[in-house]
Amino acid sequence: MIKTDIIIIGAGPVGLFTVFEAGLLKLRCHLIDSLPIPGGQCAEIYPKKPIYDIPGYPSILAGDLVDNLMTQIKPFKPSFTLGETATHIERNDEGKFIVTTKQGTKHEAPVVAIAGGLGVFIPRKPPIFNIKEFENKGVAYIVKDPEIYRNKNIVISGGGDSALDWALFFANNFSKKVTLIHRSQSFRAHLDSVQQAMNMAEKGKINLILDAEVIGLDGNNKLEKITVKNKSQEEIAIDSDYWLPLFGLTPKLGPIANWGLEIEKNAIVVNNATDYSTNIDGVYAIGDVNTYPGKLKLILCGFHEATIMVQAAFKKIHPNKNNVLKYTTVSGVNGFD
Ligand SMILES: Cc1cc2nc3c(=O)[nH]c(=O)nc-3n(C[C@H](O)[C@H](O)[C@H](O)COP(=O)(O)OP(=O)(O)OC[C@H]3O[C@@H](n4cnc5c(N)ncnc54)[C@H](O)[C@@H]3O)c2cc1C
Numbered sequence: 001m002i003k004t005d006i007i008i009i010g011a012g013p014v015g016l017f018t019v020f021e022a023g024l025l026k027l028r029c030h031l032i033d034s035l036p037i038p039g040g041q042c043a044e045i046y047p048k049k050p051i052y053d054i055p056g057y058p059s060i061l062a063g064d065l066v067d068n069l070m071t072q073i074k075p076f077k078p079s080f081t082l083g084e085t086a087t088h089i090e091r092n093d094e095g096k097f098i099v100t101t102k103q104g105t106k107h108e109a110p111v112v113a114i115a116g117g118l119g120v121f122i123p124r125k126p127p128i129f130n131i132k133e134f135e136n137k138g139v140a141y142i143v144k145d146p147e148i149y150r151n152k153n154i155v156i157s158g159g160g161d162s163a164l165d166w167a168l169f170f171a172n173n174f175s176k177k178v179t180l181i182h183r184s185q186s187f188r189a190h191l192d193s194v195q196q197a198m199n200m201a202e203k204g205k206i207n208l209i210l211d212a213e214v215i216g217l218d219g220n221n222k223l224e225k226i227t228v229k230n231k232s233q234e235e236i237a238i239d240s241d242y243w244l245p246l247f248g249l250t251p252k253l254g255p256i257a258n259w260g261l262e263i264e265k266n267a268i269v270v271n272n273a274t275d276y277s278t279n280i281d282g283v284y285a286i287g288d289v290n291t292y293p294g295k296l297k298l299i300l301c302g303f304h305e306a307t308i309m310v311q312a313a314f315k316k317i318h319p320n321k322n323n324v325l326k327y328t329t330v331s332g333v334n335g336f337d
Contacts, residue, residue: 002079004030006313007099007109009086009256012040014287014302015115016069022310023076023335025323030107031078032099034085034120034254039066041117041288042299045249047144055300065299075335081105085120087255089283097282110282111313114261114268115302117288118251126157126245130217138223139243146170153239155179155226157214158246164189166246168196171205179207179238181214181228209236214243256289267291275312276305282316284309 006022008015011033019029037043039062042051047063054060060068084101089112092098099107123141125131131139143149143166154175156167159182167180180197187194201208209228215235216227226243228236253266261278262269268285270276272292276284286309287302295301314323 001098002030002081002105002107004028004079004107004109005317006030006111006113006310007032007097007107008113008115009033009099010040010115010117010287010289011035011038011080011082012115012117012287012302013042013065013069013299014117014306015040015113016066016073017303018113018115018286018306018310019073019076019078020069021307022313023073024326024328024331024333025310025314026336027310027314027317028336029076029078030081030109032081032084032086032101032107034083036083038070038080038082039063041121042066044121044144045142048146051299053298053300075333077336081107085255089259095282110317112283113306113309113313114256114278114283114285114289115287115306116253116256116285119253119256119266119289121249121251123249124247126214126247128214128217134217134219134223134243137221138219138241139217139245141245141247142249143244146173149242150174151176152241153177153179154242154244155181155214155238155240156244156246157181158244158248159184159187159189160246160248161189161193162248163244163246164193164197166244167206168193168200171200177207178205179209179240181209181212183211183213185210212236214245217243253289259283261285264291267295272305276309277312284313 005027006029008031011031022029042062043066050059084103086099087102088100090098096110097112156163171178200206211231212228214226215229218225226240268290270285270290276286278285286305288297
C-alpha cells in the first residue's frame with residue numbers, strides 16, 4: 001500500500017504543479033497516470049508545439065514546460081504510479097481514501113485530487129487485422145517526436161487538421177517521401193492547409209491519393225509496405241517506413257465517471273467559489289477535468305485551481321493547524337529530506 005497526504009490522479013501539467021504548491025505546505029503527493037510518462041496532453045499530444053500563454057515565458061515548447069515542472073517539483077520528492085489507470089476509489093474505516101489501479105496497485109491518503117484532464121486518450125484505430133503487430137514498429141497514431149521521421153518514407157491517412165498539418169510539415173522539412181491518403185475528395189481541415197497540400201501535390205512534393213484507403217500492412221518485424229485500395233478497387237503497394245493514421249483521438253473520462261461524482265458534459269462539477277471541492281468530501285477536481293461557470297480549459301487556470309485546492313487539503317489533513325501564506329521569495333523552497 002502506497003501511503004501519502006494527497007493522491008493526485010493525472011500527472012499532466014496541473015497534477016505536477018499541485019506537487020509544488022502542496023510541498024510548500026509540507027504535504028507529500030503521489031501521482032497516478034495511465035500514460036507511461038508524466039506531462040498529460042503536453043507530453044502525449046503536442047510536446048514540440050510552442051505555448052505562448054504561460055506567464056513569464058513568451059514561448060515555451062510543451063515538452064520543455066513538462067521538464068521544467070519536473071525540475072520544479074523535485075525538492076518535494078513526489079512518487080509516481082505510471083502506466084496504470086486509477087479504476088476504483090473507496091473509504092477505509094479511518095475515513096481515508098483507497099485508490100486502486102487496474103493493475104491492482106493500492107494507494108491511501110486522506111485527500112484525493114483528480115487532475116485527469118480530458119480523461120484517457122483513445123486513438124481511433126483503422127480496422128486492419130494485423131495493425132497491433134506494427135504499433136510502435138512503424139504505425140503511430142500521434143506524432144510525438146518529428147525527428148524520427150527524418151529521411152523516411154511516410155504515409156499519412158486522414159482528412160482533418162492533424163493529417164494535413166503533419167503532411168505539410170514533413171513535406172516542407174526533412175522527410176524523404178510523403179504520401180497523403182484520404183478516403184474522400186473533401187477535407188475537414190482548414191481551407192488554407194488543403195490548398196497548400198494541393199499545391200504541393202502539383203509540384204510533386206506530396207503524393208496525394210484521394211478516394212482511397214489503406215487496407216493492408218506488411219513487413220518483417222517492422223513496417224515495410226502498405227497496400228492501398230482506390231475507388232476503382234485497384235490495390236497499390238507503397239513502400240513505407242511509417243504509417244500515421246491520424247483519424248483523431250477520443251477523450252474518455254473513463255473509470256472516474258463511475259465514482260459517484262457529479263458529472264456535467266464529461267467533466268466533474270466543482271465549487272469554484274471555495275476550493276474546487278467535488279460532491280465527495282475530501283475529493284477535489286482541478287484542471288481540464290472540472291467544470292464550473294466560466295471555466296477555461298487552460299494550463300494557467302489549472303495552476304491557479306491547484307494553488308487554492310491545496311490550502312483546503314491542508315485544513316482537511318491538519319484541522320488543528322494554522323497555515324499562514326508565505327511568499328517563496330521569503331520562505332524559499334524547503335523540500336523534503
Ligand atoms: C494541441 C493542443 C494545444 C494546446 N495549447 C494550449 C495552449 O497554448 N495554452 C494552454 O494553456 N493550453 C493549451 N492546451 C490545453 C492544455 O494542454 C490543457 O489545458 C492541459 O493539458 C490540462 O492539464 P491537466 O493536467 O488538467 O490535464 P491533462 O494534460 O489532460 O492530463 C491529465 C492526465 O490524467 C491522466 N488520467 C486521466 N484519467 C486517469 C485515470 N483514471 N487514471 C490515471 N490517469 C488518468 C491522463 O492520462 C493524463 O495524462 C492545448 C491542448 C491541445 C490538445
